[in-house]
Each structure stands twice: as C-alpha cells, then as structure tokens.
Amino acid sequence: MGRATxxxxxxxxxxxxxxxxxxxxxxxxxxxVPADSTGYAALAFREALADAGLGRDDxxxxxxxxxxxxxxxxxxxxxxxxxxxxxxxxxAVMKAVQAVEAGLVDVVALVYGNNQRSAGTQYGGPKAMGxxxxxSYVYHAPWGLTSQGALYALMFQRYQHVYGFTEADLGExxxxxxxxxxLNENAIMQGRPITIDDYLEAPxxxxxxxxxxxxxxxxxxxxxxVAEAERARQISEHPVYIEAMGRSDLNTNATSLExxxxxxxxxxxxxxxxxxxxEASVGPExxxxxxxxxxFSVHIPLALEGYGYCKVGEAGxxxxxxxxxxxxxxxxxxxxGHLSETYMQGWNHxxxxxxxxxxxxxxxxxxxxRYVHYSSDVAGKVASIIYAR
Amino acid sequence: xxxxxxxxxxVLGFYDVPMWQHLEEGAFKLQRxxxxxxxxxxxxxxxxxxxxxxxxxxxxxxxxxxxxHATFHKGYxxxxxxxxxxVAVRLDEGPIVVSNIEGAEPADDWIGxxxxxxxxxxxxxxxxxxxxxx
Numbered sequence: 001m002g003r004a005t006x007x008x009x010x011x012x013x014x015x016x017x018x019x020x021x022x023x024x025x026x027x028x029x030x031x032x033v034p035a036d037s038t039g040y041a042a043l044a045f046r047e048a049l050a051d052a053g054l055g056r057d058d059x060x061x062x063x064x065x066x067x068x069x070x071x072x073x074x075x076x077x078x079x080x081x082x083x084x085x086x087x088x089x090x091x092a093v094m095k096a097v098q099a100v101e102a103g104l105v106d107v108v109a110l111v112y113g114n115n116q117r118s119a120g121t122q123y124g125g126p127k128a129m130g131x132x133x134x135x136s137y138v139y140h141a142p143w144g145l146t147s148q149g150a151l152y153a154l155m156f157q158r159y160q161h162v163y164g165f166t167e168a169d170l171g172e173x174x175x176x177x178x179x180x181x182x183l184n185e186n187a188i189m190q191g192r193p194i195t196i197d198d199y200l201e202a203p204x205x206x207x208x209x210x211x212x213x214x215x216x217x218x219x220x221x222x223x224x225x226v227a228e229a230e231r232a233r234q235i236s237e238h239p240v241y242i243e244a245m246g247r248s249d250l251n252t253n254a255t256s257l258e259x260x261x262x263x264x265x266x267x268x269x270x271x272x273x274x275x276x277x278x279e280a281s282v283g284p285e286x287x288x289x290x291x292x293x294x295x296f297s298v299h300i301p302l303a304l305e306g307y308g309y310c311k312v313g314e315a316g317x318x319x320x321x322x323x324x325x326x327x328x329x330x331x332x333x334x335x336x337g338h339l340s341e342t343y344m345q346g347w348n349h350x351x352x353x354x355x356x357x358x359x360x361x362x363x364x365x366x367x368x369x370r371y372v373h374y375s376s377d378v379a380g381k382v383a384s385i386i387y388a389r
Numbered sequence: 390x391x392x393x394x395x396x397x398x399x400v401l402g403f404y405d406v407p408m409w410q411h412l413e414e415g416a417f418k419l420q421r422x423x424x425x426x427x428x429x430x431x432x433x434x435x436x437x438x439x440x441x442x443x444x445x446x447x448x449x450x451x452x453x454x455x456x457x458h459a460t461f462h463k464g465y466x467x468x469x470x471x472x473x474x475x476v477a478v479r480l481d482e483g484p485i486v487v488s489n490i491e492g493a494e495p496a497d498d499w500i501g502x503x504x505x506x507x508x509x510x511x512x513x514x515x516x517x518x519x520x521x522x523x
Contacts, residue, residue: 125465126398139431140487141397142517144461144469153459154477161457161500207460207472255431256485261456261477 007280007388011100012232012239013093015054015225016351017047018186021342024219025117025188033118037067040221041113042076048223052235054107059225061105063092065112065347073111081105089293089346090376090383096226097242106228107235112347113221121217123148134379135255149214152296153206155260160208162313165301167208169316171199173297173332174212174339176325181336183326183364188216189340213297215338222347224354238358243371243388244279246272250380259380268382269306269375280371280386284309287386288369289356290330291349293376294337300324303375304332307384331366346376353387396468396514404432407446412516417451417506419484420444430484451506453478453520456485458499468511478504478520491519 019040027034035043041064049056062081064073070086083104085095089112096108114121123129124147131138137148145151159165178194181187194212202211232239248268250259259265277283284307292303301315309330310318322329335341335352342348353372355361361369372387399409404420408431411418419428424441428449435442456477464471474494479485491507504520511517 122465124463128465135400135431139400140475141466142399142511142515143475143488143519144397144466144473145459145475145487146397146465147463150459150461150475154457154475157459158457158477158500204460204462207462252437253485257477257487258485261485 007241007243008097008245009241009243010229011097011226012229012236012241013224013350013354013387014227014232014236014239015048015052015223016354017044017049017051017223018344018348018351019043019221021186021218021220022188022190028118028219033115034219035113035115036119037113037115038073038076039113040115040219041065041068041073041111041223042221044113044221044223045077045109045111048109048225052225054225054235059107059109061096061099061108063087063095063108063110065089065092065114065345067112067114077109077111079109088376089350090374090385093224093226093242093350093385094245094247094383097245100226100228106231108226110224110226111221112223112344114345115219116343117217117219123217124150136257136379139255147206149209149296150206151257151260152298153209154257155264156298157208158261159264159298159302164313165316167210168196168200169319170213170297170301171196171210172319172324173300174199176323176328177294177333177337178340179325180331180334180364181340183362184335184341185362187336187341188218189336209296209298212339215295216340216343218343220342220344222344222351224347224350238389240354240357240387240389242385244276244386245384246275246279247381247383248272249382254380264302264306265377265380265382266302266306266312268380269303269377272375272382272384273307276373276384276386280388282371282386287330287371287373289334289353289366289372290324290332291353291372291374292333292337293346293349293378294333294339295378297339299377300332303377304330306382307373307375326364334361334364334366349374357387357389394467396511397466399515402432404434408432409515411446412508412518415508416448417508417518418446418448419482421447428480428482428484430486449480449482449506452523453480453504453506455499455502455504476520486518488517489519491521493522495522
C-alpha cells in the first residue's frame with residue numbers, strides 16, 4: 001500500500017552540529033591529530049544537542065555514519081536507543097524518517113565522524129576505500145585504473161565528446177563553489193578564491209579532470225537531530241521538514257562502468273526527479289537552493305541535466321547564462337560543498353540545507369529560501385531529499 | 390625478474406579464475422550464456438540478461454571500439470609510470486572492458502576508434518587483454 005500523495009512532512013531536522021573544519025584542517029596539516037572518527041562525531045553530537053536545546057536523554061534513536069561502529073558510538077555517547085542503524089548521509093536521513101513514520105522513534109541522533117586526513121585514508125591504489133562496496137573501484141587495477149576520480153574522468157571525457165561540453169565549462173563549478181566558500185566562515189577554502197584561468201592552469205590529476213575538480217580530504221564530524229513532526233514543532237522554532245525523498249539505483253553492468261559511460265546516471269535521476277517533485281508538489285523552478293554530493297565537480301552538470309534544471313547537454317550553457325554561484329539563478333552547494341567547504345561525505349550538505357532554510361546562512365544566505373533539493377548519485381545510486389520550512 | 394608485486398593485484402573472485410587461466414593459455418574468453426547467447430563481464434554465476442546459470446567460456450573476436458579514455462598524471466599503482474592512459478572499450482560482443490592501448494595512441498580523437506585485441510604478458514605475473522588501433 002503506497003502512502004497518499006502530497007508533501008511528506010512527517011519528520012524534521014531540529015538540530016545541527018559540526019566540528020571546526022578549518023581549524024582542524026590547519027592542525028592536521030601541522031602534524032597534530034585532534035581526534036579520531038568517534039571523537040569528531042561525539043563533538044558534533046554535543047553541538048547538535050545544544051542547537052536543538054535537547055538533552056541526551058531526549059534521544060531515542062541512533063544512526064551513525066559508515067566510518068564508526070554503531071555499538072561503540074552508542075557506548076561513547078551513552079545512548080541505549082529504541083532503534084539503531086548505520087548509513088551514509090542521505091541514507092541516514094531517509095532511515096530516520098522511515099523509523100519515525102514506523103512509530104519506532106521520536107527523536108533520532110545522526111552522527112558522523114571521519115579522520116580520513118590524519119589517518120591517511122586512500123581513495124586510489126591497492127587499498128582504495130570503498131572497494132568492498134563497489135567492485136569497479138578495484139577490479140580494473142591490473143590495467144592501471146584506480147581512484148574514484150579516474151572513473152569520473154572517463155565519464156566526463158565521454159560526456160564532453162557526446163555533448164560538446166568543455167573543460168572551461170566544468171571549471172565554472174569549482175569557481176562558483178569557491179566563491180560561496182569565501183562567504184562561509186566554516187569553509188576550509190574561505191579567503192582563497194579562484195578564477196577559470198587558475199582552474200585551467202592547475203595540474204591534471206586524471207585528465208581531463210584538474211586538481212580543483214577533486215574534493216578536499218579533511219577530518220571532521222557532523223551531527224543532526226531528526227524529530228517526529230509534532231515533537232519537532234515543540235522543540236524548534238524553525239524545523240526543517242523532509243518534504244519528499246526517493247531513490248533509484250543503476251546496477252546493470254556497473255562494474256564495467258556502463259551506467260557512467262552510456263547514460264551518465266540520467267535514467268535514475270529522471271526517475272527520482274519524477275518521484276520527489278511530485279511528492280513535494282513542486283518543480284525544479286521552485287527550488288531555491290540545490291545541494292549536490294560533489295566528490296567531483298562532474299556531479300553538478302549531471303545533476304542539473306538529470307533532474308530537469310536544464311535540458312540534457314545544456315548544463316554548460318546554464319552555467320554561463322543562469323549561473324550556479326552567488327547571485328546565480330540556481331545557487332548550488334552554497335556552503336562551498338566538498339570541493340571548498342569540507343569533505344564530510346554529504347553530511348555537510350544537510351547542515352547547509354538547514355542553515356539556508358532557517359535563514360542562518362549569513363553572507364551567502366539565499367533570499368526567502370523555501371525549498372532545498374539535496375541529491376547524491378555516488379556510483380549511480382541516485383537519491384534525493386527535498387527540504388522545506 | 391618480476392613477480393606479482395611488481396604489478397597491481399587482480400581481483401580473483403570465484404568466477405574470475407578461469408578467465409585469467411585462459412589468458413595465460415593465449416585466449417581472451419568470456420562466459421557466453423547457453424540460454425540466450427549474451428556475453429558477460431566481469432565473470433559471474435548467472436546471465437545478467439536471463440539469469441541462466443549455464444554458460445560456455447567462449448573466445449571473443451577481439452574487435453571493439455573506444456568508448457572513453459583518461460590519462461593518469463598521478464600514480465597510485467606498481468607497474469604504471471605516469472603519465473599513462475586507460476581506455477574503456479566496447480567489445481563487438483557487447484561488454485565494456487577497461488584496458489590500455491598498446492603501441493601508438495590516437496593523435497587526436499580517441500572516442501569511436503576501432504581497436505583489436507592483443508595479449509600482453511606482465512612479467513611472470515599474468516597476461517592482460519589490451520588493444521591496439523585497428
């Protein structure tokens with residue numbers, strides 16, 4: 001039995017917290033190790049509780065990210081929840097909403113910590129992170145193909161060929177997000193704006209992708225508090241509701257890169273767009289802020305086209321004529337994203353979504369922000385949430 | 390003198406082993422579904438099209454077309470000095486294989502170029518299916 005149509009609004013985010021991303025960036029680069037993954041998560045949890053005005057005992061559900069063990073996290077925070085689970089950023093929010101809707105919990109803490117920089121986590125080579133979950137990350141190593149960036153380089157090379165997109169078009173993403181980061185006191189890359197020329201002159205890592213197409217790798221933590229809608233209104237003056245959510249996975253020949261090289265994830269994005277826009281009773285034209293999981297800049301043009309913000313093949317023109325940076329028609333990754341704010345594997349995008357909808361985004365605030373769309377499409381597993389006030 | 394440590398590790402799952410043995414013996418064979426005729430890659434337990442478990446290891450014709458390519462300027466793996474390139478080749482039989490170009494690389498446009506299979510030993514470690522421009 002499906003649920004009735006119309007906005008979901010069964011649960012809302014009532015608390016956000018995170019660690020000092022830029023301070024820890026500097027400390028780690030200076031050789032200090034401020035915490036491990038559980039430590040960053042615990043610090044973020046304290047911040048999120050304080051932001052919500054709640055005590056630890058108000059929490060009856062616990063979800064942690066993929067980088068910490070659920071039991072140890074619960075032990076450290078001393079939470080014995082009615083329900084617990086683990087997930088990546090969008091999965092964690094979707095699971096929290098489902099648990100609330102199932103009547104299992106009222107107030108869920110979602111905690112994430114990652115010491116990937118200080119611990120030297122590898123995203124390419126023989127010990128590439130994620131190989132256990134995605135065979136394509138490791139299968140082609142005998143032919144020299146490794147690193148998630150290289151998979152996006154292959155994808156973007158063909159995308160350029162098919163649609164006449166250029167490296168300078170792609171550079172608009174890194175430049176726009178760096179401009180947003182400059183307006184964000186939490187962003188690691190605040191105060192370091194770049195131009196298209198800087199972008200094009202930066203070295204290739206895996207050609208055709210340049211250095212600035214790659215996300216940061218840094219330490220930190222994020223926590224969110226999700227509450228059932230009625231409780232949310234009691235807890236918070238400005239709950240941020242989960243208006244709609246949906247997911248579509250492309251698995252056919254995924255190891256041999258078929259979903260990346262033939263349709264650029266678009267079929268799954270079309271399906272998710274149809275679902276979430278209908279559920280939220282809005283269209284792309286109603287979205288005030290777009291947030292896209294940006295391990296690489298390539299995700300942004302693909303998402304714009306796949307979700308119908310522009311026609312397929314026209315993202316380059318959209319960047320030039322409409323704009324995705326400060327003052328643009330579609331402000332995208334307004335905190336700076338993974339490229340320039342912090343690489344919290346999608347968790348920082350949830351924080352930024354809440355700040356924009358609360359009107360707490362300072363110099364980068366998008367005026368009268370009512371709807372934020374978050375999309376993640378890692379390895380063609382496409383999922384979206386639409387947030388609203 | 391070279392051994393497997395001079396080159397990147399293979400993923401040797403349960404179904405991969407015969408493919409590498411056939412390469413050692415001088416043939417690039419993939420599983421061909423006995424029920425519907427579809428070729429599959431990487432090797433696996435059932436046909437992705439019809440779920441039949443019956444298959445025959447069948448030599449591929451060796452022809453294909455370059456779908457995409459990328460050039461590594463940062464190195465991560467033994468046996469690969471930067472810069473070097475990888476290609477994604479659509480075999481005439483259907484599957485996409487990630488590989489490398491042996492010999493001359495295309496001067497300008499890579500995508501859409503026809504290629505043909507060559508088997509290249511990597512020291513004493515294993516034999517790789519690679520491609521040259523047709």
